[in-house]
Amino acid sequence: xxxxxxxxxxxxxxxxxxxxxxxxxxxxxxxxxxxxxxxxxxxxxxxxxxxxxxxxxxxxxxxxxxxxxxxxxxxxxxxxxxxxxxxxxxxxxxxxxxxxxxxxxxxxxxxxxxxxxxxxxxxxxxxxxxxxxxxxxxxxxxxxxxxxxxxxxxxxxxxxxxxxxxxxxxxxxxxxxxxxxxxxxxxxxxxxxxxxxxxxxxxxxxxxxxxxxxxxxxxxxxxxxxxxxxxxxxxxxxxxxxxxxxxxxxxxxxxxxxxxxxxxxxxxxxxxxxxxxxxxxxxxxxxxxxxxxxxxxxxxxxxxxxxxxxxxxxxxxxxxxxxxxxxxxxxxxxxxxxxxxxxxxxxxxxxxxxxxxxxxxxxxxxxxxxxxxxxxxxxxxxx
Amino acid sequence: xxxxxxxxxxxxxxxxxxxxxxxxxxxxxxxxxxxxxxxxxxxxxxxxxxxxxxxxxxxxxxxxxxxxxxxxxxxxxxxxxxxxxxxxxxxxxxxxxxxxxxxxxxxxxxxxxxxxxxxxxxxxxxxxxxxxxxxxxxxxxxxxxxxxxxxxxxxxxxxxxxxxxxxxxxxxxxxxxxxxxxxxxxxxxxxxxxxxxxxxxxxxxxxxxxxxxxxxxxxxxxxxxxxxxxxxxxxxxxxxxxxxxxxxxxxxxxxxxxxxxxxxxxxxxxxxxxxxxxxxxxxxxxxxxxxxxxxxxxxxxxxxxxxxx
Numbered sequence: 189x190x191x192x193x194x195x196x197x198x199x200x201x202x203x204x205x206x207x208x209x210x211x212x213x214x215x216x217x218x219x220x221x222x223x224x225x226x227x228x229x230x231x232x233x234x235x236x237x238x239x240x241x242x243x244x245x246x247x248x249x250x251x252x253x254x255x256x257x258x259x260x261x262x263x264x265x266x267x268x269x270x271x272x273x274x275x276x277x278x279x280x281x282x283x284x285x286x287x288x289x290x291x292x293x294x295x296x297x298x299x300x301x302x303x304x305x306x307x308x309x310x311x312x313x314x315x316x317x318x319x320x321x322x323x324x325x326x327x328x329x330x331x332x333x334x335x336x337x338x339x340x341x342x343x344x345x346x347x348x349x350x351x352x353x354x355x356x357x358x359x360x361x362x363x364x365x366x367x368x369x370x371x372x373x374x375x376x377x378x379x380x381x382x383x384x385x386x387x388x389x390x391x392x393x394x395x396x397x398x399x400x401x402x403x404x405x406x407x408x409x410x411x412x413x414x415x416x417x418x419x420x421x422x423x424x425x426x427x428x429x430x431x432x433x434x435x436x437x438x439x440x441x442x443x444x445x446x447x448x449x450x451x452x453x454x455x456x457x458x459x460x461x462x463x464x465x466x467x468x469x470x471x472x473x474x475x476x477x478x479x480x481x482x483x484x485x486x487x488x489x490x491x492x493x494x495x496x497x498x499x500x501x502x503x504x505x506x507x508x509x510x511x512x513x514x515x516x517x518x519x520x521x522x523x524x525x526x527x528x529x530x531x532x533x534x535x536x537x538x539x540x541x542x543x544x545x546x547x548x549x550x551x552x553x554x555x556x557x558x559x560x561x562x563x564x565x566x567x568x569x570x571x
Numbered sequence: 572x573x574x575x576x577x578x579x580x581x582x583x584x585x586x587x588x589x590x591x592x593x594x595x596x597x598x599x600x601x602x603x604x605x606x607x608x609x610x611x612x613x614x615x616x617x618x619x620x621x622x623x624x625x626x627x628x629x630x631x632x633x634x635x636x637x638x639x640x641x642x643x644x645x646x647x648x649x650x651x652x653x654x655x656x657x658x659x660x661x662x663x664x665x666x667x668x669x670x671x672x673x674x675x676x677x678x679x680x681x682x683x684x685x686x687x688x689x690x691x692x693x694x695x696x697x698x699x700x701x702x703x704x705x706x707x708x709x710x711x712x713x714x715x716x717x718x719x720x721x722x723x724x725x726x727x728x729x730x731x732x733x734x735x736x737x738x739x740x741x742x743x744x745x746x747x748x749x750x751x752x753x754x755x756x757x758x759x760x761x762x763x764x765x766x767x768x769x770x771x772x773x774x775x776x777x778x779x780x781x782x783x784x785x786x787x788x789x790x791x792x793x794x795x796x797x798x799x800x801x802x803x804x805x806x807x808x809x810x811x812x813x814x815x816x817x818x819x820x821x822x823x824x825x826x827x828x829x830x831x832x833x834x835x836x837x838x839x840x841x842x843x844x845x846x847x848x849x850x851x852x853x854x855x856x857x858x859x860x861x862x863x864x865x866x867x868x869x870x871x872x873x874x875x876x877x878x879x880x
Contacts, residue, residue, distance in 0.1 A: 231797060233696035367850050393840070394850030398801055400791040403581035404836035405849045411574050424698050428791045435718050436577070437709070456793050458703040 217263040220517040222247065222507065223285035223314075224266050224500070225295030225305065227273035231398060231424050234452060234494055236297050239319055240268045241490045242497030243294045246504035255508065258515040264508070271301045273397075278305040286312035291517045292507045294500050299323030299341075299369040306334045313519050315526055317506060319499035322446070322469070323373040327543040333519075335526060337499050337506065337538055339469035339549040341373040344445055347551045347567045348374075348467055349381020352416050352443060355565070362391040362414035362440070364405060364429070366421035371397070374445045375420035390414050397421060400428045403436065410438050422447040426464075427456030434460040441465065449554055449561060450495050461556045465564060469551055470535050472563045473498060478534035502533035573714030578837045579830065580715045584790070586829020587728035591783035592806030593813070593821035594735065595776030601752045601816035602772050604672065608679040609659055611803015612686035613652050613777045617784030618794040619694050621648035622701060629702050637704030641789065648781045656777025657770055665766070683803075690796040701792045724786045731779060732822050738775075739818060748772060752816070805856075812860050814873025823871060832856050 224243045226236030247266045255262045267288060271278040278301035285293055286308055293309055293316045296302040302321035309316040310331040318326065318336040322344060327334050352358050361382055365375035379389055390412040393405040406429070409417065417433065417440045419426050426448035433442060442464040449466035457464070473479040473493060482498055490497075509531050514522035531538045539547040550568055554561040592614055599607045621644035628640045663682050667675045709718045739745035747768050750758040755765045787802065788794040805828065813824025835855035840848050863871060 229691070229696065231698070231795065234698075237696070392848065394848045396850075396853075398797075400787075400793070400798075401585060401832075403585070404578060404833040404852070407574060407577045407581060408837040408840070408849070410577075424793070424795070427698075427700075428793060431792045434707075435709070435716075435721075437716050452698060456698055456700045458700060458792065460703075460792075 217261045218257075218517075219263050219265050220257075220511075221265050221267055221288060221290045222504065223269060223288070223290040223293040223295065225269045225271045225278065225281050225285065225293060225301075226297040227301075228268070228270035230272050230274075232273045232297065232422060235320075235422075235450075235496065236270070236273070238490075238494035238497045239295070239297055239500040240266075241486070242319065242500030243504050244268070245486060245489065245497075246501045246508075250504070250508055255512075257511055257517055262517065269295075271296050271305070273298050273301055275300050275304045278302070279308060281305070282308035285309075286314060290314060291511070291519060291522075292316070294319060294503045294507070296321060297496070299326060299373065302326050303329075303369060306331055309333050313523070315507065315510075315519055315523050317503040319503045320446075320496040321370075323369045324377070325369070325373070327545050331544075332527075333523065335506075335540060335544040337503050337533070337535065337546065338496070339551060340545055341370070341377045341445075343545075343549060344467055344469055344551055345374050345377025346381045348418070348443065348445065348553075349378045349387075350385055351467075351553060351565070351567065352378075352418065353382055353385035353387040356416060356441060356443075358415040358441070359387055360390045360412070360414045361387050361416045361418060362393070362409045362412060363389055363418045364393045364395060364402070364409075364420070366395050366397045366399075366425055368397050368421065370447060371420035371422075373420075374447075375418065378418055378420065395421070395425060397425065399425060402429050402432050406432055406436050406438055410436055414440050416441045416443050419444045419448060423450045423453040423456065426466075427453050427461070430457040430464055431460045446495065451492060451561075452494065454556055454559055454561065461559070463556060465553055465555045466561075467551050467553045468495070469549055470499070471550055471566070472552055472554070475552075475563070476535050477532065477537075482534045498534045502531075502535050502538060505533060506531055506538055574837070576713045576715035578833045580712070580717050580721065581837075582830030582833030583826060584721045584724050584829070585833060586809075586826035587725050588783050588786050588790075588802075588825075589806050589809045589828050590822045590825025591728050591731060591779050591786075592802060593810040593825045594732070594818065595780050596803075596807050596810040597813075597815050597818060597821040598748075598772050598776050600810070601818070602748065602755075602769060603664070603675075604816075605664065605675050606679065606807070607659075607664075607773075607776075608676075608803065608807075609663075609682035609686055610776065610780060611799035611801075611806070612683050612690070613656055613659070613799070614780040614784040614787070614802055614806075615690060615794070615796065615799030616655055616686065617648045617652045617781030618788040618798065619690055619699070619784075619796070620651045621645050621781070621785045622699050622788055622794050623694070624648070625702060625704070626699075629704060637702075638706070640704055641785075645782065645785045648785055649778050652777040652781035652784075653774045656773040656780070660770060660773040665769075683800075687796055687799070694796060696796065699794045701788050701794065703792075705789060720790055724790060727782070727786070731782065735775070735779070735818065744768075744771065808856065808860055811870055812863055814867075814870025817870070817872045820870055820872035827871075828856055831859050 226239040269281040271281045282305035299321040365371040444466040446468040449468045454461045510525040513525045553564045555564045625644040751768045809824035809828040813820030836849040836852035
């Protein structure tokens, strides 16, 4: 009797749990799962959460307008996973999403996590659109499932290198990177572009994506008297770097990529952020074709945009548009439609080249003036 | 600018913070033979609590001088961390006092994870900026540039170390601590309240950790719920380098580790002509640790551990 009661309880409990999982499927709607993978814990959690929020906003919008695929009403469900910005965890998360039969994945945030995960999505034939991974290698693996709605490091690093030499007129340039796939990739492309444009790299130093002390490497850089210091890495490192440059009396122009071009950088670096220049692929949020409306919607629900939320938002729409054209959410059917994407999104006009990279993208340089990132210059990527 | 002098200043400032945290590890180890892995998290709590107070004060009392606001933050953080350290010992370690040594060690790791997550729930996952309220002046010393904050860190750390040495060597409490470290049972027979001494050890260590946490966040301008992990690991390394259980060893090990890291990162590229870069900074520190441990297995100032009576 006692045993029976317990079994009954377990049954009742599992019913509750199961029904809460499949809640939207009540009125005969088909549920299509889409994965979102980004770090939700650790030093880059603020950026990861931003991506998940961007994707969630798109999913909720599509659901509220109602989505019909091949005559059937469809309900989208976003499975949000935490990859901890860690390559190993990313593969575990990717396998979990593949086992959950997601129709597509928005992610991951970091190149270091995106690249190992992309192999699993490719093997499981699940399309993946990264809103923020910029390492060149990601789309160079020959995977027909790998796409991104962000310019890659070659496009960004090349533009930054040209900018440093041609626009800033710098001859002596020092480079620091955080040894992550993103930071290193960006710094390598930057270095090539600087040399091609006739500049000299006087020092190349390294740190990690968890470091806060840069006094040692900055001191050794200071001995080489550079005019520009380029940092390939994220904002939690870029901010103390800016502060310590100031403490050492190192008067060089700090230049960085999109990992640094965030509100958090200014918040953390305080008055030492002043004058720093960093690029972001695409246009300023307010200059994006749909930026103003997106910012309003996003702010109302989640507060300030950290960085990549509009791209995660567009990535969901790119997936869903391909599904609409294929009249199916089955990856086997709609994957062939993704390369034909021609979508006017919030972030711009999205078309893919044969690798899955953006066919054309603008890169905007910003400078911190009076405590705000102000657009400085827009450059076209020439791959 | 003299590069070498500058690297030495960088290293000493970094090292003095390592030393303060390392003292907490080494004092607890000396008495309990327990590696208190939660100590790094106590440091983090120190930084976070101080920052919470400072942020609140800069909002409401913006007219006060920055140094005063920072001090207020520190003065709240120290007793809060002392209470935290006492609670950790009382709740997590004392019930396991006579358990096999592995049990409190695993508990320590557990406490560390719990504290990290509690901090994440209270203060969120984002980096928290330290407001620019401290004076930003600087001086030149032997060709190196040293800021007011760096001087304050170095002087405070050295004074604290001096104070702790006097406490342990010259006071009744210090004698009780040394006696308990030698043999808790025997010290008990001589009328020393071992539990009280152990509690006080945790309280003192946590107070130092609070100050170190505050210094780190003021120096680098930020705090984060994860910051205690790496700092704790480095400080633990410093304690082992100097000879764990030896108070002088923790001071020496901390300062040495800071200087090694600084000089290593600064010069390794030049010495190897770019073959090894500054990305080997941490490897360099651990290489020195291994080299020292091969020659002196119980650390620089450690004595070969005999069986305890």
